[in-house]
Amino acid sequence: MSVIIPVAGGKGGVGKSVLSLNLSVALASQCKQTILCDLDFGGANLHTMLGLKNNQNGLGHYINKLVSDIPSLVQSTGIPNLHFIAGDCLFPGVANMDFFTKQKIIRELQKLECDYLILDLGAGSTHNVVDFFLVVDNGIIVVTPEITSILNAYSFLKSVVYRFCYRQFAPKSAGRQILHNSILQRLEGKDFSFHQIMQVIETTLPGEGYECLKGMQQLKPRIIMNMGRNIQNSEMGKRLQQLAQNKLSIDLDFIGYLPYDECIQYSIAQRQPAAVLYPQSLFAQSLIPVSKRIISAQTTASRLHDAPEDFDDIVKEFYSQHGN
Ligand SMILES: Nc1ncnc2c1ncn2[C@@H]1O[C@H](COP(=O)(O)OP(=O)(O)OP(=O)(O)O)[C@@H](O)[C@H]1O
Numbered sequence: 395m396s397v398i399i400p401v402a403g404g405k406g407g408v409g410k411s412v413l414s415l416n417l418s419v420a421l422a423s424q425c426k427q428t429i430l431c432d433l434d435f436g437g438a439n440l441h442t443m444l445g446l447k448n449n450q451n452g453l454g455h456y457i458n459k460l461v462s463d464i465p466s467l468v469q470s471t472g473i474p475n476l477h478f479i480a481g482d483c484l485f486p487g488v489a490n491m492d493f494f495t496k497q498k499i500i501r502e503l504q505k506l507e508c509d510y511l512i513l514d515l516g517a518g519s520t521h522n523v524v525d526f527f528l529v530v531d532n533g534i535i536v537v538t539p540e541i542t543s544i545l546n547a548y549s550f551l552k553s554v555v556y557r558f559c560y561r562q563f564a565p566k567s568a569g570r571q572i573l574h575n576s577i578l579q580r581l582e583g584k585d586f587s588f589h590q591i592m593q594v595i596e597t598t599l600p601g602e603g604y605e606c607l608k609g610m611q612q613l614k615p616r617i618i619m620n621m622g623r624n625i626q627n628s629e630m631g632k633r634l635q636q637l638a639q640n641k642l643s644i645d646l647d648f649i650g651y652l653p654y655d656e657c658i659q660y661s662i663a664q665r666q667p668a669a670v671l672y673p674q675s676l677f678a679q680s681l682i683p684v685s686k687r688i689i690s691a692q693t694t695a696s697r698l699h700d701a702p703e704d705f706d707d708i709v710k711e712f713y714s715q716h717g718n
């Protein structure tokens with residue numbers, strides 16, 4: 395079975411696709427069989443970044459029942475160990491697929507034979523994006539050091555935690571109802587933390603609130619800051635970490651800091667990944683420790699006992715090596 399890594403971000407244009415693509419190249423170059431899958435329905439563009447024509451079957455064909463299995467969609471990229479599954483292939487309406495189709499895609503993706511399966515997700519916090527993100531408990535969220543990106547990432551995380559808790563309770567159960575009502579009250583300005591909501595559930599349904607809280611501790615989204623500009627950027631990361639802890643009762647694991655680097659624009663214009671065209675660039679070099687961290691997280695005995703990386707340390711280390 396493969397290690398699945400969904401890549402989301404809440405906000406558009408923060409570098410989800412650039413990261414998904416170049417991280418896949420970095421993993422492939424370390425001899426890991428990697429499949430990069432374009433799940434940004436309505437905004438699929440990885441084929442362009444890979445220099446591939448958009449005339450092969452992709453998930454759009456599967457969703458429209460023109461092909462019956464997902465393994466047949468895997469195409470080669472010309473890059474050793476890196477394979478690709480195209481997205482909507484210009485079929486309209488694919489992003490609005492029903493629940494059962496989404497579940498079927500998830501089950502099929504989980505069966506794919508490879509070491510790493512990278513899922514490039516669309517912007518926003520729709521159920522479909524959140525459900526693909528929740529295929530694992532440690533998906534990657536890409537942020538930039540801008541307040542809009544940080545707030546959108548927080549919104550996305552809130553949707554993730556809500557959806558996670560919602561699925562812990564049976565349909566039409568009292569637990570689901572209390573959760574739903576608390577969120578509605580939140581919208582009216584009473585800003586309960588998820589911890590407080592679970593305490594309310596616990597009072598009414600002993601055992602169930604704490605059980606859900608226990609489940610939430612398994613959620614450990616990983617954060618990568620992209621388009622970094624200076625050492626002060628660590629403040630933005632800390633802000634997101636505090637919001638997640640105080641309001642959502644979850645810990646975030648910062649795993650990387652990638653600089654703003656013009657080689658990205660050049661590589662997109664040349665339709666090849668930066669990690670292939672400019673392996674010595676600051677961006678490609680900064681991605682290597684991230685990919686190593688990802689590989690070692692899977693090989694250490696228990697990820698849950700690892701201390702989360704300190705974002706400040708990651709940013710300081712970057713600037714001590716590369717200057718400000
Ligand atoms: N580290 C970087 N340095 C410089 N430019 C970057 C970097 N990362 C991304 N970009 C620029 O940002 C643009 C958007 O990146 P990308 O398409 O990966 O974002 P996205 O989050 O996938 O967007 P969407 O939500 O539209 O799918 C790229 O076209 C590129 O020009």
Ligand SMILES: [Mg+2]
Nearest residue numbers: 410411412434
């Ligand atoms: Mg994208």
